[in-house]
Each structure stands twice: as C-alpha cells, then as structure tokens.
Amino acid sequence: MAGTPTIAAVARHAGVSVATASRALHGQGASPATADRVRLVAQELGYRPNAVARALQSGRTGQIAMIVPDAANPVYARMTSAVQHELAADDRQLLVAQAQEASAVAAAIQRFGPQLIDGLIVVPLRPGPQVLDALDRASVPTVVIGSLPESARQGVVRADSRAGVRLAIDHLLERGAHRIGFVNGPVDTTPGRLRLEGYREAIAGAGLEHDPSLEVAADDFTYAAAMPAVRALLDRAGATAIDAIVAANDLIAVAALRALADRGIDVPGDCLVVGMDDTELAQIAIPSLTSVDLGAAARGTLAAAQLLAVLRGDAEATEHTTVEPALVVRESTTRRERR
Amino acid sequence: MAGTPTIAAVARHAGVSVATASRALHGQGASPATADRVRLVAQELGYRPNAVARALQSGRTGQIAMIVPDAANPVYARMTSAVQHELAADDRQLLVAQAQEASAVAAAIQRFGPQLIDGLIVVPLRPGPQVLDALDRASVPTVVIGSLPESARQGVVRADSRAGVRLAIDHLLERGAHRIGFVNGPVDTTPGRLRLEGYREAIAGAGLEHDPSLEVAADDFTYAAAMPAVRALLDRAGATAIDAIVAANDLIAVAALRALADRGIDVPGDCLVVGMDDTELAQIAIPSLTSVDLGAAARGTLAAAQLLAVLRGDAEATEHTTVEPALVVRESTTRRERR
C-alpha cells in the first residue's frame, strides 16, 4: 500500500535514521527528546508498524491457531471463547479453523507450517495415526485438547469423560432409575469410546446387568445425527422400558427430549434425561437439562495458558492435565414441585 | 527455528541458486529436470515455504479477519462458517475476533492495521461514529455485514430486518392473532432499531392500533438478557391478553417459549411465537420455532465473495447488497394435528 507510512518515512520526517526511529518507538536507547519527537511524527503520519516485517524479523507473529471439529457446537464456541480470552491477555490473536475428519485435521495442521502462527491448539475427535503423525510434524508448539498416548510429545488437556458419565449414572440411580439408555456419538472417536466405557463401568458398578439393547450410537455429535439414533433406541427397547437416558452431549440430549416429547413420554415424569458438556443449550432446553460439565471453558483456558507458558519457555511442552467433571442438576431429572 | 529448512538450504542441496529453487518450486521458468530435482530435495528436507517472508514480499498474507458481536450466538456461527467456506475456496484463512461494544469494535478494527490480514469483514451491532471512523481508517479492504450510511466507502451486505418482521407479523395475522407482542433486543443497535420499525409498520399496516405496552426490549440479544424482558411483557400486558409474540432473534424467542411454559401458557395453543435468524435453535426448540431466515449464511457468503472480488480488483469496494428474508414455518405457529 502506498498510503501506509513506513518507519523510513517517520525517520525522514523526524530527521533521524531508521535505527533511531525504531529505538524511539520501541522505547529503548533513544534520548527522551528524540523519542518524543519521533513519536509525535509517527502519530501525525499515522504510522502503524508492519506486523509482517516484524514477524519476519522476530520469528513470531502473535497469532495462535485452533482447530475444532464443529464450530456450530456450543461446547466448542465456549472453548474457543475461553482460549481467546486467555490469549487476549497476552495480546495474541486467535485463528479458528474447523476440521473433523482425520485427513482434514491432518491437512489443517500441516497447513499451519512455519506459517503465520506461533502456536497451535488442536481438538481432535479421532486422533488416529494420520493425525498423530501430523501433530509430530507440526512446526510450532502444540497443545491438544483431548486424549493422546502418554508418550505424546505434545501438551495435553483432557476431560474425564468416564468419570463424567459415572457422575450422570450415579445421579440417575439415586433418582430411582433402573433401565438407563445411553445415546452415544460415534464410537471411533475418543469421547465416544471413553463415554461408552464409562457407561458400562457405571452400570456394572451398580450391579445392573449389561443390556446391549440400551446402547445406541449416533453418526455424529449433532442434533440431526442423534435423532434417528434416539428413535432407534426407543423403538428397540420399547418406549416404556426405559426410565432414563444419558446422552453423550447436550445436542444429543436435546434430540432425546424431542423424540420423547414426540411420543408423549414426559420428562422428567416418565423418563429422566442427562446431557453432557453443560452448554447454554442445557439451560435453554424445555425442560432444562441436567448436564455434566466436562469443563470446556476450563480446558480452553488451561490449554491456552500452557501454550503461552511453552512459548515463553516457562514450561515443558509435554505436560498432561485432566479436568474434573461436575454435575449440574436441572429440570430433566427433577420431579416437579412448583408450577 | 533452526530445524526449519529455508529455500537457501534446498538450493544448496540441489546445487542451484536460490532464485532457481524458487522458480522450480513456484512452477515457472525452470527446466523440467532442474525443477524435478529441486522438488525432490525440497521433499526430502521437508521444506515448507515461510509464509511470513512470502507475505512481506508479496504484501499479502492470505488471511481475512472477521469481527462478530457474539461468537456464542448460533447465527454468527452460521455466518462465520459460510465465510470460512467461501474463503477456503480461495485458499485463505479466517481469523475470528469477538467485539460488541463500539469501543471494542473500533479497537479491534484498528488492531488489524497493516497487519497480518488482507481484508476485513465487520459485523457491527452499533455502527456509531467511533466505529465508522475506525472503519474509514482501516488499512485493508473492508466489507460490513449490517447497515451503514449510503455514503460509506465500505462494501455492505445487509439483511432486510423490516421486511423480515413484516413477514412474521403477516403470518401471525393470517393465523388469527390480534394482540402481537414484540420482544426486541437493544434499540440502540441497528437490528434493534430496524426490527422495531418493521414491527410498528406492520402493525399499522394491518390497521391495528399501536399499543406501547406490547413492546419490550432486552438489554442484549441473548437468552439470559431476554428472560426478564419477556417476563415484564407478560406481566404488564396481562398474560391472556397476548396471543402472539414476535422475537427479535431465536435466542429471545426461546426465552419466550420458556417464560410462557413457566406460566402454563401453551404454544401454539394459547400463544403463537415467531423467532428470527432461523438458527439451528429453531429446529431444536420444543415446540420447534417458526422463524424468519434473514439469510445469515447468504450474507456471509456474499460478504466473503465481495471481499475476494475487491482483493482481486474485480469489484468496486463500495457495493451495497441486501438479502431478502424468508419465513420458515414450524410448530410454534401451527395448530396441532398429528400426535
């Protein structure tokens, strides 16, 4: 752009060398008088330092990229927002990309090579060989939100999905549920696998027998994908036979609410429902949704903080952290009293 | 990073000059044999071009920034997603920032100076003098999604809020509503102002008298902010006196559904409800929500396309486009037949 004044222009107008102008603007090693004059000129000219030139010189851009599976899922909106907030405190920008399939995630990671970013936060649903390989090749410090092998060189912040599901099921048992259905997301994803394990452990731990007909998996962690899965569960199990449903996330839980309502099954009167992630959706739903907070915001904050620490050289790049879940009880598991 | 090979390393290993290496990799003006050899060496070394250096040289980074008021509102998730999709086709990255207050928006615009971006898409809720000024100072081509004065130098893509509200109200009148309440967002925002105008026009156009007690405004376009506003409306107007509610967006509409349910008022039996934006929330809600599609995705796509055209030099920077609204009818305004 011809219109954008460079530091050379500022220096010329101020009658100093480029180096002096740089020092004056940077704040170090120029006489107060010179510094003031240069700053004034810069102001008048509307000088703004060119971030690209500075980045080339310094090797850092101040930008962090984040790859999430589904930007439309409120849980990632929450996570992203937490990351952005944490980064803003360090005056860094967040760049969000969306990729779900292993190949797309790998491609996205590769694309952020020695690029315009200083660090990377990846939320992989399916951390298979392809993704792990791409992560190992990433040329900037990387923190993963999700599960990775212990040996992984990347920093990891994870939820405790299994404990979360157990929390949900213990709660349902307490409220008198006996036949608890489970609507999962895809089992080939990390959360899908862990949540199924958590479900089976909790059922077994309660002394209930394992009934495969109570388990069903949606093709995706979305409302649309969950609907047929929920319907299949209700058809198969016989609607009255189920007295509670645990959903692998809030979108799936809301689909369950809808499917139950369509069949005239009252929640929580005839069937209890628990979601996971504790997104805004849980408050909004009618009835409002009991949900397991898997610490989305906390994970985002921790991941961002860890990445910043690594970039500052303050921390090991490979630290693994786990965030504890918490149950938030709402109407979908509470017998009605008022109104 | 010491580990990242530069083009100089590739050139050395291939026994050619840096310029030849660049040409070989770029695909122009090198002999096939040389090109193959250089590409092979680059492959072996794991060479990845440094985007920052390229950007400094070419003056473009391939990055577009977008500033939205509220990343958690599904309508912006939708818009952002559409933009990202459009940009990806041109191999560009999207950088999303969140800012709502005029000062924050202005600051965000300023921060993206001769920075790491080639273009900017801004979605301002309150395009006051401060924001307009910042927009005029933006050092990259900018497209605004929202309303701006005709004289604005920026490209503009806008929804037709007024027509949208009219669509909603005509629909409600058709379904027999007589006393239609309106739950707006903040009136000092562009959508708030236009939607209120649309409401009044439509009411007047139908020959109904203007009743200020039917109008209420939330402090923000969110579920939480809408709740007290909806309650105030119901309290004030007398719950039975209202037979339909138009909400300024889906989040507010869902709050209305909740407040009505809390009072035992059946939707759509006793009161019809229409939302705006036609987000995923409208499908998810129970009852599902009739909503006016203001073309969020279309606006995103158009804004991105226009920005790309400007960057290519194919288009005027100041084009103004309006997207037509469409009504999507669902349960919240449909008397029940099945189930």
Next chain:
DNA sequence: TTGAAAGCGCTAACAA
C-alpha cells in the same frame, strides 16, 4: 546517543 549496515526468507528484475 546515534547512524550505517546486515539480515530475517522470499520473489522478481535484470543479465548472462
């Protein structure tokens, strides 16, 4: 305290 000069990694004139 200041200036001259080198260089970050790359592309593109200009010569050869």
Next chain:
DNA sequence: TTGTTAGCGCTTTCAA
C-alpha cells in the same frame, strides 16, 4: 534456463 542482485519493513549488531 540460470545466476546475481535488490528489496519488502523491520530490528539489531557494530562502530562512531
């Protein structure tokens, strides 16, 4: 077809 050279805007040695 290839190499040499300059330069994008900035920071930072090294001298003065």
